Amino acid sequence: MAIKVITIKESILGANTEKAAKNQKRLDRDGILAINVMSSPGAGKTSLILQTINRLKPKTRVDVIEGDIASSIDAETVHKQGVPVVQINTAGGCHLDASMTEKALDNLSLDGVDLLVIENVGNLICPAEFALGEHRKVMLLSTPEGSDKPYKYPLMFTEADVVLINKVDLLPYLNFDIEAFNKAVTGLNPDVKIINISCKTSEGLEDWISWLKNEIKQMKKRHGKNINS
Numbered sequence: 001m002a003i004k005v006i007t008i009k010e011s012i013l014g015a016n017t018e019k020a021a022k023n024q025k026r027l028d029r030d031g032i033l034a035i036n037v038m039s040s041p042g043a044g045k046t047s048l049i050l051q052t053i054n055r056l057k058p059k060t061r062v063d064v065i066e067g068d069i070a071s072s073i074d075a076e077t078v079h080k081q082g083v084p085v086v087q088i089n090t091a092g093g094c095h096l097d098a099s100m101t102e103k104a105l106d107n108l109s110l111d112g113v114d115l116l117v118i119e120n121v122g123n124l125i126c127p128a129e130f131a132l133g134e135h136r137k138v139m140l141l142s143t144p145e146g147s148d149k150p151y152k153y154p155l156m157f158t159e160a161d162v163v164l165i166n167k168v169d170l171l172p173y174l175n176f177d178i179e180a181f182n183k184a185v186t187g188l189n190p191d192v193k194i195i196n197i198s199c200k201t202s203e204g205l206e207d208w209i210s211w212l213k214n215e216i217k218q219m220k221k222r223h224g225k226n227i228n229s
């Protein structure tokens with residue numbers, strides 16, 4: 001008797017990809033750019049989101065989806081900036097998926113919103129495998145994590161549209177090799193944009209905001225919406 005082999009991972013990913021495409025269409029209708037922010041725990045995702053909101057408001061309207069295994073700490077922090085936010089608790093899950101994102105979208109009005117920021121669960125592995133409906137993937141690597149990470153966790157760096165090297169203010173205290181890191185990243189993903197930033201000193205944030213504003217503008221153009229940012 002022949003042995004049946006069922007590839008579960010593919011079917012899960014297939015269903016997820018379908019739902020992610022549905023989420024993306026929903027955002028496309030209103031010309032809302034969605035970014036999926038991914039990194040290890042503590043690399044600075046929430047810090048980046050706060051800096052971004054403060055630099056974009058009030059002209060650019062931002063909504064946020066926060067993903068964490070537990071707690072609403074990040075959502076509360078973001079909410080203090082006066083921004084609509086939904087917290088997803090994955091109850092043990094190490095990444096967000098498209099169904100969770102769909103539920104979060106159902107709980108946001110998205111009315112007049114220009115940018116949807118999704119903070120994924122802190123993890124350098126699984127988030128890269130699951131599309132959520134985002135238009136761009138933003139990857140943060142903080143300098144204390146070490147410059148060898150692209151070799152150890154290649155998918156995240158291969159999938160990213162932009163890689164932000166955060167905590168560059170700590171470079172004098174570490175042996176993070178920026179040149180070696182950039183070489184490893186571009187070896188995996190030749191077209192990726194790499195920006196050095198510090199959410200503490202604000203170094204490099206202008207470059208990040210200018211990249212993001214351009215993406216928002218392009219999104220509106222593609223979908224025939226007015227540009228107010």
Ligand SMILES: Nc1nc2c(ncn2[C@@H]2O[C@H](COP(=O)(O)OP(=O)(O)OP(=O)(O)O)[C@@H](O)[C@H]2O)c(=O)[nH]1
Nearest residue numbers: 040041042043044045046047122166167198199200
């Ligand atoms: N020195 C320094 N510290 C930073 C910088 N960015 C963030 N931090 C600090 O790093 C710690 C973690 O930052 P968060 O923004 O909470 O990181 P996160 O990626 O959202 O963390 P999780 O949501 O728990 O995965 C906080 O103590 C921040 O103040 C930076 O550029 N330089």
Ligand SMILES: [Mg+2]
Nearest residue numbers: 045046074119
């Ligand atoms: Mg966070």
